[in-house]
Each structure stands twice: as C-alpha cells, then as structure tokens.
Amino acid sequence: MRSINDALKMIKEDDPNTAVTYYLIKNLCDKGIIKYICSGKKYIINYDELCQYLNLA
DSSP, X not given: OEEHHXXXXXXXXXXXXXXXXXXXXXXXXXXXXXXXXXXXXXEEEOHHHHHHHTTOO
C-alpha cells in the first residue's frame, strides 16, 4: 500500500520518461479501476494492482 505520490515516485525511478501522472492514478481510483483507501485527503492505493493494470510487473 502506497500513497499516490509514493507510487508515482517508484514508477519514475524505474522509468524517468514515464507518461504516468498523479492525476492519471487518481482518476483510476475515482473510476474504481484501482482499489484505494482514503486517509483524510490522501489516497492510499494498492501498488501491485496499479503495476498490474499498467503492465509494469
């Protein structure tokens, strides 16, 4: 489980030229594609599920 910012940071470490953005990940959460938990205003996402959706793993 990671925050969107932490997940994005990990993706950018693997691929500095990635087109994945904070808003893309947030929209995936809002549309129900990626499971998440809200902690205040922060989205906590399942990083493995995100990578699977993006075919990174």
